[in-house]
Amino acid sequence: MTLAAGAVFGLALAAPPGPMNAIIAEESVVRGWTAGFSAGLGAMAADVLFFVLTLAGVVAVIDHYPAVRPLLYFGGGLLMLYFAVGAIEEARAAASFTDGGQDTSSGFRKTFALSLTNPYQIGFWVTVGVGLLEAGTLDVLAYVPALGEALAGTLVVQTGSPSLLVGFFAGIAVWIVVYPAALVSAGRRIDAAAPIVAAGSAVVLVGFGLGFLAMGALRVV
Template identity: 60%
Template sequence: MNGLVSLLAGVVFGLALAAPPGPMNAIIAEEAAWRGWLAGLVAGLGAASADAVFFVLAYLGAVSMVESRPALRATMVGLGGVLMLYFAYGAANGVRASFRPGGGSRAVAEKSKGFRKAFVLALTNPYQVLFWLTVGVGLLRPGTLDVLSWLPLVGADLAGTFVVATGSPALIVGFFAGIGVWIAGFPASIVLAERRIERFAPVIAALSAVVLAGFGVYFLYDAGSFVYAAIA
């Protein structure tokens, strides 16, 4: 059961990161609108491939190095919390943004190079690099996250009902599965109902902002707990 919960939590987190309007979704929308669903999917795979590269690098080196230095880990997780809140702020601003080509990116590349365009943009995106060096470390580090306990007013009553195991393979698989669901479903929506999907952009952005803000608060709490223990 815990594995299934972690899997579902990973899917939700992956969707929350992938869904807000921005440069990657602008590229996917551009390719899908001009060349069809497959081109949009290929562009999405370019961005996802960059995440896979960062994941491998984090798993092989960054995590072990950070874990051996508790103060460094707390600093990076704290920065990750700030980064998540920044992502949440960007997603909230996306309530007024658009998924249409050019709505989240000023760059216009050749239509036939969607994969390479998205891959290179993702690899050189400082926010994506910081995500895997900060939040990625938190996702890979063994631990638990009691998701519903953070809810205001009812958190105490719901504590223990939705506990996610961080550092578990299920969470990572779910995370990439959530990204996969988005990069496959979003270009299909653009092709089948380009105008209609625009109506859902504010809702998607708002939900993503809530999820990202929740993770941001958790990572800041994690870092703050270390600092408190160190000075107590």
């Protein structure tokens, strides 16, 4: 039960639309499943790193300095806008789905870099993430973006078990395998999927990028 709850938690956090999934989508339809999986692996690798740094107390130290937050928002926002330009170029160049034969590691670098400058990701590991190994309870579905309030109380589990953390990362792993596979399958059937998904990814990255820059500016003021 605990392992399954951890997997649901990982899936619930990994699946909603956002900049990471936008990059995974773009890489998947333009370069194939390996590239999409590599992009997902970059985000997951950052989560593993944050978990280790949180246990060591490093992330908590960063979080205690308010001046760092605006820098993270600005850095993350500018990176998203930079990657959005690349996604726009991909949308223009991608006439149809291409299965491999290109650089499949660029997605890993993109998502890993974005994760390292994501204040929300850091905040998660400082608060909820590190608590996965501490005795207590966790309202698993309460952290689902946009739907958390409606789902609160649906699945509450005991924390403090390593199996919960194992399940959490297993849930993320399932997502970064299945999500690119579904996109690749669609891309093989519909030639127009590649430019459409790449353009959609650019829109998501621009939206989040401008949002991050605005939040950074508000925190400076």
